[in-house]
Amino acid sequence: MRVAVYSTKPYDRHYLDAANKGTHQLVFLEARLSLDIIATAGGAQAVCVFVNDEVNAEVIKALAHQGIRLIALRSAGFNNVDLAAAHESGITVCRVPEYSPHAVAEHTVALILGLNRKTHRAHNRVREGNFALDGLLGFDLHGKTVGAIGTGKIGTVFLRIMAGFGCTLLAHDPYPNADCLALGVKYVDLPVLLRSSHVVSLHCPLTPETHHLIDAAALQDLRHGAMLINTSRGAVVDTPALIEGLKTGAIGGLGLDVYEEEADLFFENLSDKVLQDDVFARLLTFPNVLITAHQAFFTDEALSTIAATTLGNISAFEATGKALYEVSTERVARA
Numbered sequence: 001m002r003v004a005v006y007s008t009k010p011y012d013r014h015y016l017d018a019a020n021k022g023t024h025q026l027v028f029l030e031a032r033l034s035l036d037i038i039a040t041a042g043g044a045q046a047v048c049v050f051v052n053d054e055v056n057a058e059v060i061k062a063l064a065h066q067g068i069r070l071i072a073l074r075s076a077g078f079n080n081v082d083l084a085a086a087h088e089s090g091i092t093v094c095r096v097p098e099y100s101p102h103a104v105a106e107h108t109v110a111l112i113l114g115l116n117r118k119t120h121r122a123h124n125r126v127r128e129g130n131f132a133l134d135g136l137l138g139f140d141l142h143g144k145t146v147g148a149i150g151t152g153k154i155g156t157v158f159l160r161i162m163a164g165f166g167c168t169l170l171a172h173d174p175y176p177n178a179d180c181l182a183l184g185v186k187y188v189d190l191p192v193l194l195r196s197s198h199v200v201s202l203h204c205p206l207t208p209e210t211h212h213l214i215d216a217a218a219l220q221d222l223r224h225g226a227m228l229i230n231t232s233r234g235a236v237v238d239t240p241a242l243i244e245g246l247k248t249g250a251i252g253g254l255g256l257d258v259y260e261e262e263a264d265l266f267f268e269n270l271s272d273k274v275l276q277d278d279v280f281a282r283l284l285t286f287p288n289v290l291i292t293a294h295q296a297f298f299t300d301e302a303l304s305t306i307a308a309t310t311l312g313n314i315s316a317f318e319a320t321g322k323a324l325y326e327v328s329t330e331r332v333a334r335a
Contacts, residue, residue: 094323107296111255147197150204206233225252
């Protein structure tokens with residue numbers, strides 16, 4: 001199959017080429033997929049997209065007109081795809097349901113440790129010859145209560161790691177996970193989790209139900225001074241509400257690997273440009289905020305699995321008309 005692969009960086013090409021082994025004709029494009037560049041998919045039977053590509057109804061209609069039969073996501077999330085429009089156009093949507101839950105869970109812990117022990121600030125001080133410890137005080141994680149919102153594979157791995165720190169574990173999820181229960185995790189309502197946890201970590205998918213799940217009202221329930229971490233999807237939190245929470249001290253530390261308006265920022269080198277996003281710029285002014293640019297998935301193991309699964313989806317679709325990991329019709333109905 002000829003596949004137009006969007007939002008590609010050198011590392012994407014390396015891992016996809018290695019997994020492809022010359023089987024399919026991969027056309028790599030650095031640009032994000034949008035209606036403006038839809039012509040670049042000409043001659044392809046499939047497109048391969050990432051988290052910030054635009055795959056709305058208009059784009060899907062144009063793709064169908066060009067003969068595209070498959071949208072292969074290089075991610076687990078599919079909130080950027082209009083599933084109903086794809087279904088109506090007869091285009092199959094597939095994804096990578098899991099790659100390395102350890103990659104994201106471990107990065108979540110790195111954000112917690114960095115924020116708590118302020119290692120990013122300490123590093124900058126030492127490089128400037130400042131060896132003072134004032135302002136770097138942290139706390140023991142041992143004995144603290146950690147709450148996970150979402151206990152799929154990533155949330156479960158995260159809680160298992162935090163159990164090793166000796167934390168009390170809480171979780172909120174409409175579908176309790178037996179592995180978490182075996183760890184001693186207690187499932188509670190969201191307000192209870194927010195009131196009780198010293199650290200709250202988000203591991204839920206972005207759905208209509210979880211959009212701005214953490215908003216101004218939720219922050220009123222948050223334990224004062226608690227740490228909040230988001231490595232799931234940016235729109236799970238209401239960013240302006242977070243800024244207010246930081247200003248009042250309601251949020252004691254904020255770690256983000258995702259951002260609601262990240263499409264125009266993340267994965268690009270903008271070091272010689274002026275940031276046009278005032279909300280993001282405001283976040284960077286707080287000393288107790290640590291942001292990474294959608295980096296949690298970025299390990300050798302995860303990229304290898306993403307590439308192998310993506311090419312497996314494409315090959316299965318070419319051979320049988322069905323991808324290995326299609327987004328189900330039940331998900332289309334809920335979209």
